[in-house]
Amino acid sequence: MNNRTIGVPASGLKTEVVPVRGRVVKSKWTRDLLTFLMVVGPGLIVMVADNDAGAVSTYTQAGAQYGTHLLWVLLLLLPVTYFIQEMVVRLGIATGKGHAAMIYQRFGKWWGLFSLIDLQLVNFLTLVTEFAAINLALSMMGVDPRIGVPLAAAGLMLLVLTGSYRRWERAVVLLCLLDLAWFVVAFWLRPPVGELVSRSLIPNMPAGGLTASLMFLVIAIVGTTIAPWQLFFQQSCIADKRLRFADVKWAQLDTFVGACITITAAGCMMIAGNASRLHGFTFTDPARMAADIGSFAGGFFRNAILLLMINAAVLGTTTISLSSAWAYGEVRGWPHSLQLPVRKAPGFYLVYLLCVALAAGLVLIPGAPLQLIILGVQVLAGVILPSAIIFLQLLLNDKELLGEYANKPWNNYVNWTIIIVLFALSLILAAQVAAPNLFPAG
Amino acid sequence: MATMIDTLNTKDFQNHFVVVHPLDDVPEQKVDTGALGAIPMTWTVRISLMSLRAYLVLMMLLVFYRVVTLAGWFGHHG
Numbered sequence: 001m002n003n004r005t006i007g008v009p010a011s012g013l014k015t016e017v018v019p020v021r022g023r024v025v026k027s028k029w030t031r032d033l034l035t036f037l038m039v040v041g042p043g044l045i046v047m048v049a050d051n052d053a054g055a056v057s058t059y060t061q062a063g064a065q066y067g068t069h070l071l072w073v074l075l076l077l078l079p080v081t082y083f084i085q086e087m088v089v090r091l092g093i094a095t096g097k098g099h100a101a102m103i104y105q106r107f108g109k110w111w112g113l114f115s116l117i118d119l120q121l122v123n124f125l126t127l128v129t130e131f132a133a134i135n136l137a138l139s140m141m142g143v144d145p146r147i148g149v150p151l152a153a154a155g156l157m158l159l160v161l162t163g164s165y166r167r168w169e170r171a172v173v174l175l176c177l178l179d180l181a182w183f184v185v186a187f188w189l190r191p192p193v194g195e196l197v198s199r200s201l202i203p204n205m206p207a208g209g210l211t212a213s214l215m216f217l218v219i220a221i222v223g224t225t226i227a228p229w230q231l232f233f234q235q236s237c238i239a240d241k242r243l244r245f246a247d248v249k250w251a252q253l254d255t256f257v258g259a260c261i262t263i264t265a266a267g268c269m270m271i272a273g274n275a276s277r278l279h280g281f282t283f284t285d286p287a288r289m290a291a292d293i294g295s296f297a298g299g300f301f302r303n304a305i306l307l308l309m310i311n312a313a314v315l316g317t318t319t320i321s322l323s324s325a326w327a328y329g330e331v332r333g334w335p336h337s338l339q340l341p342v343r344k345a346p347g348f349y350l351v352y353l354l355c356v357a358l359a360a361g362l363v364l365i366p367g368a369p370l371q372l373i374i375l376g377v378q379v380l381a382g383v384i385l386p387s388a389i390i391f392l393q394l395l396l397n398d399k400e401l402l403g404e405y406a407n408k409p410w411n412n413y414v415n416w417t418i419i420i421v422l423f424a425l426s427l428i429l430a431a432q433v434a435a436p437n438l439f440p441a442g
Numbered sequence: 443m444a445t446m447i448d449t450l451n452t453k454d455f456q457n458h459f460v461v462v463h464p465l466d467d468v469p470e471q472k473v474d475t476g477a478l479g480a481i482p483m484t485w486t487v488r489i490s491l492m493s494l495r496a497y498l499v500l501m502m503l504l505v506f507y508r509v510v511t512l513a514g515w516f517g518h519h520g
Contacts, residue, residue, distance in 0.1 A: 165465060
């Protein structure tokens, strides 16, 4: 690339002149590519981190129970997850503030506190499940979790303590790229390509029809693919990275690329689950599944899947903890940026460190009610998701706030449809709780 | 495009583009959210918030019902 670094004095500032460091390029194509590479991050990270430990468990279970029958659900979720996160991009760039701050300012203290407490609670419980997955995978690899879990927690803390957003982003993007190894795993398991294509494109039901367990699993897949913390995380991340109005289209592309990667990786996880099913194994958890796959595909695949499970949990932990720390910092008015050193944003870093340390500590307590926590995550996430999306949709129609970046009519048709479907799924889940015999057992 | 100073005025840099990382760029003027106050209570906002309240009340009742059922207060375990 024929470019070089120059320093240009910024114009338009009344009080001080800030030097702007840029790279000189000759062609528009290079300019666009370089701009995209500079903007890429928040969208890719939020999407890939969405395939966290809970998601690995849900997708592999779907594959192990129903084979490739639910691939079409994933494909359907690709535009859904993109359209929701794309709204966050516009809101974050236009306001330069996080989602929690916006709810507080535009909907008042009550709704602000409700959103914040709900987010912190569901985030913390999700973090416990991330460390539970690290614990499980390490045990399966023969590593003592009493050493491995604190080491993982320490690494996750060090990741944010550098006082540089860029350093954190580069490290996390690298972890996101490691997630691409799911493609290699799926490829080597030799899935039937024709069947994958037809079951991705044509909605179909597994043998046995619509049963209670299938309904639960579909709702779990939807709930896993679209999570409340993602809205808070991406908007705060965009604000911290100081993305500009001109970056909107690149940030949208970043989000779309991330959505494609995360949905395809989720499909690969289903393929892995399906491979264990075809060899006659019964699914209990993803770590056990990795061992089962290792018995016929080799130890390399066993360890690769276990490491991918740990990678998913690490990605989930850093992003979810950051979404908590940013949200808390925004609402309390504390300095809250990865660009700041610890001494300048102690509250922000303390929230992050507490989230990681407490969740890791809880997992190491013998007899901790992990199953109850996992159930709690599902219930709370189900409750918070429709409410979080309602606020997002209302904010995106707030012309006072967003002007030309507000939703267009077609955005609203799409988004209200998504919201209605999410509410309907939540109500089905609720009805299932009230009347357990609503769907046939299966 | 604000991501870069499109073409510099100096002769040396004519027909060249400067790409600036967002964190190296001059902070951009954003919407002054502090001056806006609360969101206007339009029909859509009012209905949406009312639906949300109803949904949350329903969910809380369901959780309460589930807890009560599991505790066996209705004489059986759910």
